[in-house]
Amino acid sequence: MKNGARETLADVRIPLVKVPAHPVRLELPTQEKAALKERIKLLLNEQNAVLVAHYYTDGDLQDLAEETGGCVADSLEMARFGTEHPAQTLVVAGVRFMGETSKILNNEKRVLMPDLEATCSLDENCPIDLFADFCDRHPEHTVVVYANTSAEVKARSHWVVTSGIALPVIRHLAEKGEKILWGPDRHLGRYVQRLTGAEMLLWPGSCVVHEEFKADALRQLRALHPQAAVLVHPESPQDVVDQADVVGSTTALIQAVCTLPNKEFIVATDAGIFNKMRQLAPDKILLGAPTAGEGASCESCARCPWMEMNTLQKLAQTLETGAGEIHVAADLAARARVPIQRMLDFAKTLKK
Structure with missing residues (x-):
């Protein structure tokens, strides 16, 4: 020090x-998913709404946000994007504090979330x-x-x-x-x-999520992949951070995959980030940092169960019913x- x-x-x-159990995710048939996405696109357009999604949400939501002129980003950029975008309704796919932050910075706009129960530890x-x-x-x-x-x-x-x-x-x-x-x-x-x-x-x-990464198991994985760069979010325990080649925010870790010459990367953050990493660096090999090992409470904890509450079905329902609106009192905001x-x-x- x-x-x-x-x-x-x-x-x-x-x-x-x-902590809620990870929801059982049943993959929608291709045609049903395509129809649902088209329905959401129509609803967004009809309501002058834009979708912003966090890097940790499901890949389908991330892809849909970008396809419809929204954004995929960290929590601050999500709120900042909403401030600059002319849409009067912001649909925030993430966890509750992200919806609140968007509302704080855009108090005159309507802010919706697919699931208001999606919180953060x-x-x-x-x-x-x-x-x-x-x-x-x-x-x-x-x-x-x-x-x-x-x-x-x-x-x-x-x-x-x-x-x-x-x-x-x-x-x-x-x-x-x-x-x-x-x-x-x-x-x-x-x-x-x-x-x-x-x-x-x-x-x-x-x-x-980050609490569950195990230092000893990470050392073993590094030994199996000695050429891999280790990317760690600083919410991880110190003995995991100490093994990192890059420590940084979600945005910084994505940039590292794109710019570092390594072919392989061991990533210690929520696995939802892999969607953007694969999109920007399809030739790179991405390995999730281990959460199993001594002291582990699960086999693979590297997904936030609250982020997983965000689904295409809930998004469509929110737009159809107006449920899931975030309210922050004006004086508090x-x-x-x-x-x-x-x-x-x-x-x-x-x-x-």
């Missing part, structure tokens, strides 16, 4: 998250009552929260960050001598702290928009 900085994990008892790990109380007990700290949080938690923060901009933001704050209260992902927080030397209090949350806009403005200074 730099400058004698301390890494301190918050002494907070976070709630246990009930990081969001659930960080309820506003516990988090606000912890912030109140540490008023000398600057509160920085990851995008994977509720609108209420964002509104209680000074900064919102994504994995792609967390490092420069924390480095900027550390250089000013500020102490950081970070939430909710402890692995990403620890990664950022090690690289910046910032003094940070880490909220003890984690992602149920205004408060939550402040730390998000602070990040966006900071990102512009980085580009300059």
Whole structure:
């Protein structure tokens, strides 16, 4: 660690998250799927709506978003795209905090989601009552929260960050001598702290997908594929991050597959990202980082069960019925928009 900085994990008892079982996915017959996609395209057009999908959603949804003039991206770019797009209805295929962020930045637009029950373990790990109380007990700290949080938690923060901009933001704050209260992902927080030397209090949350990657099993897989580059999302445990050739956001990992000369890649993040990687680099061989091994609770956990709640069928139903609309009170949206806009403005200074 730099400058004698301390890494301190918050002494907070976070709630246990009930993780849903992975849904049974029955592949639709080709003609039925084609007809369903055409129906969705018609509904999007009729309702002046645009579809934005996260990299972790099903490949059919990602493909449909791009076919209809929408986008496939990380959570921040999804919201930013919606701000710039003229459509008055945004359909967000992802998890609930992504829909909320889109609504916060586009409060005058209608925001729909295929399934409002699609949440996120990081969001659930960080309820506003516990988090606000912890912030109140540490008023000398600057509160920085990851995008994977509720609108209420964002509104209680000074900064919102994504994995792609967390490092420069924390480095900027550390250089000013500020102490950081970070939430909710402890692995990403620890990664950022090690690289910046910032003094940070880490909220003890984690992602149920990235938490399951196993370091010993990864070493064994690397031995079998010694020429493979290892790509790791920083929400992963430290002993997995330590083995990475590239650590970065979803966008950064996709760029690595496209630009690095390696033929093979071992990827430690949600397997939904493979759809975009294969689209952009069809000649590359992609291997999922292992989740099985000592201490494993499943054979293959590298899919978010909440992301899997997004389906073509639910998307069509949402557009047909208007169900699944995201609501964020105007005053709450205004408060939550402040730390998000602070990040966006900071990102512009980085580009300059």
